[in-house]
Amino acid sequence: MSADSAQNKVAVALLKALEIAKSNGLLNCDLPSQITLDRPKNREHGDYATSIALGLAKAANLQPRVIAEVIVKSLNENNLLTVAGISKVEIAGPGFINITLESASQGAVVSQILTEGKKYGRGKTLAGKKINLEFVSANPTGPLHLGHTRWAAVGDSLGRVLSAAGAEVSREFYINDRGNQMDLFGQSLFSASQNKEIPENGYHGEYIGDLAKQIVKENPSFSKLTGDEAMAAFRDAGYKLQLDQQRQVLDNFGTHFDTWFSERTLYENDFFTHTLAKLKSLGHVYEEEGATWLRTTDFDDDKDRVMIKSDGTFAYFASDSAYYVSKRERGFNLCIYMLGADHHGYVGRIKAIAACAGDDPNKDIEILIGQMVKIMEGGVELKLSKRAGTIITLEELVEKVGTDAARYTLIRYPTDTPMVMDVDLLKKNTNENPVYYVQYAHARICAVLRNAKELGINHGLDFYSPELLTHERERELIGLLAQYPKIVASAAELRQPHRVARYIEEVAGQYHRFYNDCRVLPLGEEKPTDLNSSRASLSLATAQVISNGLDLLGVSAPEKM
């Protein structure tokens, strides 16, 4: 956010007005360090509004309206209005102060956008944060389903948003490549390759048969193997193929990971031993009934967790612990886990791992829970069962609606809300999808600007005269564009990329309204004016903001549609 934005100037002026009033003995209370300005819903309430007078009423022991009057008087008498580019100040209702900006002051943000280009909206609120962002982390035993897809879209977008806020982000995919599930996977493949029945609790999807065929084709010698040897051979070959497939699907989806972290590696080079020793030295490990436990109840977990089972094998929780320690020892000062709702029971124990490792579970680690995605088709819910094989995969979804629509639809809802995707609706008619509304606005602007160029109408930084943009639609649009940096910052702070999507939908709508009421290019024989140039420049800035916003979602900004 630019420090000298119009909004900031207003906030500074208000604070100054308060300080002067206080030093003159008109107010007898502590002042806030910052003034918060709202964008009023009702345009008649100006460009910005503050309820500061209501907030101070009690402490100052004065009527809110009296305080508001004191502030306004102070603004007037100390020449603060001009400095802050304010054209009008009004007191309304119980004591709101409504502020209207000079067009020139308000319109300055367009110049800022045109100057900063792709960088407009980027900030430093998360500077210095080294974030490990873990998401998707599917088992390499099958295709990615819709739950994974939600995270693939949201996680990737969150990564972009966090980076835009100045954080250093590393995306990580944790591969669960150890344990019973992997063995079952190998067993299922082996059985399928011999046309034998797949074990009851094995994997039954259609892909298993295909995968088995492919493995046999690539490794003819495998058909001679038996027992555990065969299981392991099929397991590892299938693992490699599935992982490659997942990687490729995610790649096509525009989601890229910096690190693919194999669970197996946690047991190489004595890393788990090291983890255990560390936790032990901090006093949270004990043995009971032949098993090794981590006393997570020291930190609010429901029950203690087994790391090494009484038969000497490692429980999954052993990996969880070592994995967390690994993240921290690789230098990340914030670990974000994105988990499905069916894993929300893990929150307590994972946070407890952090606490047991001597970290602050409220600061060094965050766990985001994504609620379920339901799919409806033909009015019936499709059940998601990976093992049964009746699943909608990421690939299938993309085939049906395309990457842009799939990503956009998944990102525009907050993740703590269960989501219903109507396949019929998404298949049926794409223009019912908000992504097209936004993309259309961008394409429309590009068309206008192409025409402007043809007509020889200059636009851009040097041809922009903010004081000419006084139309209500123009002011609304400019005011909205000025909000973008705050939107990005809050999306990052709250880990909610959907805010960016909702915001650019608003920008698109505002542009469409502006377009309808304010002619950008000259009509017929009219001679081009500075107003045409300024409106074209405003259009250019709008396209920039939409494009920047779509980029944070990983969705394309087409120039033509």
Next chain:
RNA sequence: GCGCCUGUAGCUCAGUCGGAUAGAGCGAAUGCCUUCUAAGCAUUAGGUCGCAGGUUCGAUUCCUGCCAGGCGCACCA
């Protein structure tokens, strides 16, 4: 039983660090292209913000209790 999430327009959902008349899209009705992309815009209809208390100048937003729905509560991974 315990824990997490959710309950806002006919449908799918935003919004809320407590603020002035609760929003969008779809669906319904009616207008707007002899000139920038009508994949758009405007107007109308549609709401006890799950229910009941509490805190407050002010609650859809915060607190408590209910009701309803979803998801979890392994020496499985």
